């Protein structure tokens with residue numbers, strides 16, 4: 478069963494039990510075949526792409542991590558922009574990684590326990606993936622741990638103020654602006670955020686927020 482077909486529950490899941498972790502992984506492994514809801518490409522004009530590229534800046538031959546990359550649609554565009562960079566596409570679901578371009582470095586794993594050394598990336602971003610981590614504090618800590626001092630971090634996710642606007646699986650969490658800023662500030666020297674829409678010239682409706690941080 479795909480996660481968006483699951484029955485809703487009023488009870489939020491706050492503890493990542495082994496059973497829940499296995500359920501989340503299974504759900505995304507199954508979802509890779511669903512190209513409509515988990516697309517392998519993204520229109521490069523979508524503003525989310527520009528927000529990531531602009532914040533990462535000139536990474537030259539550096540290393541960038543796409544956390545919860547899905548099929549690697551953002552990572553492909555980061556690599557296109559920075560051909561000399563090593564772009565690591567990492568995801569929980571091996572079936573998702575199967576769609577990622579061969580010129581990306583691919584890694585399977587969980588953002589709760591990233592399989593990378595501290596400070597081993599110049600930048601990292603997570604688009605609509607942190608919302609599935611359940612233990613958000615730990616995931617944010619991990620993302621920050623693997624980025625070196627001065628490195629850039631982008632999180633694009635949904636705004637808790639709009640909770641209920643879309644169907645969500647039981648484990649999904651959306652974030653209040655200040656809530657995520659507070660977590661990022663524990664590890665980062667600078668944190669800001671802004672509402673974004675899919676198109677730069679369309680007024681954001683507030684559903685998506687981009688958190689931009691400097692480690």
Ligand SMILES: C[S@@+](CC[C@H](N)C(=O)[O-])C[C@H]1O[C@@H](n2cnc3c(N)ncnc32)[C@H](O)[C@@H]1O
Nearest residue numbers: 505545546547568569570587588604605606609
């Ligand atoms: C909605 S998709 C977004 C994929 C991609 N970031 C994009 O925007 O196309 C969420 C992705 O997060 C991944 N994911 C969920 N929990 C994860 C975790 N704990 N660690 C790493 N990836 C995770 C899922 O497997 C899935 O591919």
